[in-house]
Amino acid sequence: MEQKKRIQSALVSVFSKKGLEPIIHKMNELGITLYSTGGTEAFIKSLNIPVIPVENVTEYPSILGGRVKTLHPKIFGGILNRQGNPTDQEQMETYNIPQIDLVIVDLYPFEETVANGASEQDIIEKIDIGGISLIRAAAKNFKDTVCISSKEEYPILLQILSENNGETNLSERKSLALKAFATSSRYDTAIFNYFNREFSIECLRISEDKAQSLRYGENPHQKGVFFGDFEALFTKLHGKELSYNNLLDVDAAVNLMNEFMNDSPTFAILKHNNTCGIATRSTLLDAYNTALSCDPVSAFGGILIANRPIDKTTAEAINPLFCEVIIAPGYENEALEILESKKNRILLVQKETLLPQISIRSCLNGYLWQDKDLKTDAVSDISYVTDQKPSAEDLEDLLFASKICKHTKSNTIVLAKNKQLLASGTGQTSRVDALKQAIEKAKEFNFSLQGAVMASDAFFPFPDCVEIAQKEGIRSVIQPGGSIKDNLSIKYCNAHQVAMVMTGIRHFKH
Numbered sequence: 001m002e003q004k005k006r007i008q009s010a011l012v013s014v015f016s017k018k019g020l021e022p023i024i025h026k027m028n029e030l031g032i033t034l035y036s037t038g039g040t041e042a043f044i045k046s047l048n049i050p051v052i053p054v055e056n057v058t059e060y061p062s063i064l065g066g067r068v069k070t071l072h073p074k075i076f077g078g079i080l081n082r083q084g085n086p087t088d089q090e091q092m093e094t095y096n097i098p099q100i101d102l103v104i105v106d107l108y109p110f111e112e113t114v115a116n117g118a119s120e121q122d123i124i125e126k127i128d129i130g131g132i133s134l135i136r137a138a139a140k141n142f143k144d145t146v147c148i149s150s151k152e153e154y155p156i157l158l159q160i161l162s163e164n165n166g167e168t169n170l171s172e173r174k175s176l177a178l179k180a181f182a183t184s185s186r187y188d189t190a191i192f193n194y195f196n197r198e199f200s201i202e203c204l205r206i207s208e209d210k211a212q213s214l215r216y217g218e219n220p221h222q223k224g225v226f227f228g229d230f231e232a233l234f235t236k237l238h239g240k241e242l243s244y245n246n247l248l249d250v251d252a253a254v255n256l257m258n259e260f261m262n263d264s265p266t267f268a269i270l271k272h273n274n275t276c277g278i279a280t281r282s283t284l285l286d287a288y289n290t291a292l293s294c295d296p297v298s299a300f301g302g303i304l305i306a307n308r309p310i311d312k313t314t315a316e317a318i319n320p321l322f323c324e325v326i327i328a329p330g331y332e333n334e335a336l337e338i339l340e341s342k343k344n345r346i347l348l349v350q351k352e353t354l355l356p357q358i359s360i361r362s363c364l365n366g367y368l369w370q371d372k373d374l375k376t377d378a379v380s381d382i383s384y385v386t387d388q389k390p391s392a393e394d395l396e397d398l399l400f401a402s403k404i405c406k407h408t409k410s411n412t413i414v415l416a417k418n419k420q421l422l423a424s425g426t427g428q429t430s431r432v433d434a435l436k437q438a439i440e441k442a443k444e445f446n447f448s449l450q451g452a453v454m455a456s457d458a459f460f461p462f463p464d465c466v467e468i469a470q471k472e473g474i475r476s477v478i479q480p481g482g483s484i485k486d487n488l489s490i491k492y493c494n495a496h497q498v499a500m501v502m503t504g505i506r507h508f509k510h
Contacts, residue, residue: 003143003169003170004167004168004169005101005144005146005167005168005173006101006165006166006167006168007027007030007032007101007102007146007160007161007166007167007168008031008032008033008099008101008166009032009033009034009035009078009098009099009100009101009102010027010032010033010034010035010100010101010102010103010104011035011036011054011070011075011078011079011100011102011103011104011134012024012034012035012036012040012044012051012104013036013037013038013040013069013070013104013105013130013131013134014040014104014105014106014151015106015107015108015109015128015131016106016109016151017039017040017043018151019151019154019155019158020043020104020151020154021047022158023104023154023157023158023161024043024044024047024049025047025049026158026161026162027161027166028049028050030161030165030166032102032166033052033098034049034050034051034052035051035052035053035054035057035098035100036051036052036053036054037053037054037055037062037069037070038062038066038069041053041054054069054070054072054075057072057074057075057078057098058072058074058075060072067129068129068130069130070130070133070134071129071130071133073095073097074095074096074097074098075100075134076133076137077091077092077095077097078092078097078098078099078100079100079103079134079137079138079141079145080137080140080141080145081097081099081141081144082141082143082144083099083144084144100145101144101145101146102145102146102147102148102157103134103135103137103138103145103146103147103148104148104157105131105134105135105147105148105149105150106131106150106151107128107131107132107135107149107150107183107187108125108126108127108128108131109126110123110126110127110128110187110190110191110194111190113126114190114194123194127191128187132184132187132188135147135149135180135183135184136180136181136184138177138180139176139177139180139181139184140177142170142173142174142176142177143170143173145173146160146168146172146173146176147173147176147177147179147180148176149176149179149180149183149184150179150183153176153179156176160172182207182209183209185207186207186208186209189205189206189207190207192205193205204360204367204369206360208227208228210227210228210229210230211225211226211227212225212226212227212230213225214226214241214242214243214244214247215241215243215244216243216244217244218244218245222244224243224244226242226244226247230242232351232353233254233350233351233353234327234348234349234350234351235348235349235351236346236347236348237331237336237340237347237348237349238336238339238340238345238346238347239325239343239344239345239346239347240343240344240346242325242346246303246324246325246346248273249270249271249272249273249302249303249324249325250303250325250327250348251273252270252273252274252303252407253268253270253303253304253305253325253327254305254327254350254355255355255407256268256270256275256278256305256403256404256407257305257306257307257327258355259376259403259406259407260280260307260403261307263280263307264280264281264282265280265281265282265283265284265286265287265306265307265308266278266279266280266281266287266306266307266308267279267284267287267288267290267291267304267305267306267307268291268304268305268306269291269292269294269295269298269299269302269303269304269323270302270303270305271298271299271301271302271303273409274408274409274424274426274427275404275407275408275421275424276294276295276298276299276302277291277292277293277294277295277298277299277421278291278294278404278420278421279291279294279419279420279421280400280419280420281419284306284308284310284311284314285311285313285314285317287306288304288306288314288317288318289317290420291420291421292321293420293445294420294421294422294423294445295423295441295445296445299321299323300321300322300323301322301323301324302323302324303323303324303325303326303327304318304321304323304325304326304327305326305327305328305350306326306327306328306329307329308328308329309328309329309330309331309332310326310328310330310331310332310335310339311332311335312332312334312335312338314335315331315332315334315335315336315338315339316338318339319338319339319341319342322342323345324345324346325345325346325347325348326339326345326346326347326348327348327350328348328349328350329349329350329352330349331347331349355372356372357371357372357374358370358371358372359371359372373406373507373509375505375507376403376406377399377402377403377406377478377503377505378399379395379399381503381504381505382395382478382501382502382503383481383501383502383503383504384499384501385481385486385490385500385501385502386490386493386494386498386499386500386501387494388493388494388497388498388499388500389499390453390476390499390501391476393418394453394475394476394499395476395501396419397416397417397418397419397452397453397476398453398455398476398477398478398501399478400416400419401414401415401416401421401453401454401455401478402414402455402478402503402507404416404421404424404455405424405455405456405457405507406457406507406509407509408424408426408457408509409426409427409509409510410427410457410458410508410509410510411425411427411428411429411430411431411433411434411457411458412424412425412426412427412428412434412456412457412509413425413431413434413435413437413438413454413455413456413465414438414454414455414456415438415439415442415449415452415453415454415474416452416453416455417447417449417451417452417453422438422442422447422449422452423437423438423439423440423441423442423445423447424437424438424441425437425438425441431456431458431460431461431465432464432465432468435454435465435468435469436468439468439472448473449472449473449474450473451473451475452473452474452475453474453475453476453477453478454469454474454476454477454478455477455478455479456477456478456479456480457480457506457507457508457509458479458480458506458507458508459479459480459481459482459483459486459506460479460483460486460489461483461485462485462488462489463485463488463489463491463492465489466489466492466493466498466500467492469498470492470493470496470498474498475497475498475499476498476499476500476501477493477498477499477500477501478500478501478502478503479500479501479502479503480502480503480504480505480506480507481502481503481504482502482504482506486502
């Protein structure tokens with residue numbers, strides 16, 4: 001049953017007036033009675049459109065500095081009454097309550113006020129009380145009432161007024177009610193999360209309105225959706241739509257390169273969330289060529305990211321490689337022309353925006369929440385635990401390798417030399433297996449490990465790793481330490497002139 005209803009009266013109370021004018025004119029044209037208050041009432045009057053002040057209905061003025069305007073039984077009765085319920089209608093007549101068929105609300109911009117760094121008092125005043133109450137009331141009574149809960153829905157309302165002369169069916173009203181409760185939920189979540197900065201109550205509240213349907217999830221038989229504001233982080237210049245797996249790789253690439261943003265030109269290549277090539281050099285072209293040489297096989301179909309704008313020469317070097325995504329702070333015009341020659345290649349400009357500070361993932365029948373691993377190992381964290389000390393060059397390589405290690409699946413071992421990744425062992429069930437994988441990979445691409453350094457994401461429970469590494473020519477090691485048998489690894493290093501440093505910071509990544 002369609003249960004069509006024509007809008008004959010409307011209460012309008014909005015923060016944003018942008019896009020409201022044609023709606024007001026159309027409602028006036030259709031003979032819809034308008035009720036309003038405060039700034040919205042003044043706006044309607046400025047258009048020379050008749051409007052009834054809410055105060056005329058409630059017989060109460062706006063009080064407490066505007067905090068209380070619409071909170072009154074004559075307003076909420078007009079919204080919440082059930083038009084098919086005789087008792088409700090008798091009470092409407094007894095108490096002289098006007099029928100309200102449409103509620104238009106745009107809430108105070110709480111999130112924007114917080115984001116702009118306003119004072120606490122200004123933020124508190126942007127917690128909307130009347131508006132959120134109107135939204136919930138109208139949405140609850142969707143069988144009889146139309147609810148427009150944000151400025152994003154102004155076009156929907158204008159279409160209803162223009163094409164249907166203000167007539168709606170039950171399905172349309174219910175759909176708008178769904179949007180209204182989504183608006184209410186997000187608003188309350190933002191308020192809770194603001195207050196929870198100070199008190200850190202262990203409650204998880206997430207609300208995200210922006211959604212992008214993906215072609216599929218991790219595999220073609222899985223549905224996938226990205227919830228978030230992708231445009232806040234990137235400008236997409238070219239290429240096909242990003243997939244679920246693309247987004248995971250982009251996330252891994254951005255978090256990795258964030259470690260190198262203030263370094264000399266650095267280029268990285270990732271595949272399945274792990275780094276298969278990275279190098280820091282004096283020019284971006286050299287950095288790219290060196291990163292590619294780490295593992296040119298895995299680079300096929302990978303994600304490329306740079307910490308400098310991509311120039312024409314670097315673009316010419318990149319172009320023959322099949323890659324899914326390229327990320328950079330910018331592109332020279334000539335570089336863009338070259339890279340856009342592959343129609344599906346995704347080109348992203350990364351904006352200067354703070355990345356999230358927390359990590360959330362589903363687990364069992366709930367969620368795991370944690371602070372992100374924002375600790376980057378530095379010289380100040382290092383304890384020199386062996387007789388042999390790393391050279392200045394080795395120390396730079398150790399910290400370089402540690403950054404990569406932090407962003408590689410555990411268990412992991414990273415081998416590096418001259419600020420180039422030589423190889424890594426990723427996601428192995430034992431640290432020894434990770435090291436053996438890394439050594440085998442380095443040899444596969446003809447890298448000499450003489451004078452290389454080794455980084456581990458966690459401590460060595462036995463001296464076997466430092467022994468294997470030393471016999472391959474590795475001369476410096478960085479690891480967190482903390483094993484009850486640290487002394488065995490230290491003893492082996494001292495006996496074989498290997499420098500080892502400990503940071504006291506583990507970097508597991510699962």
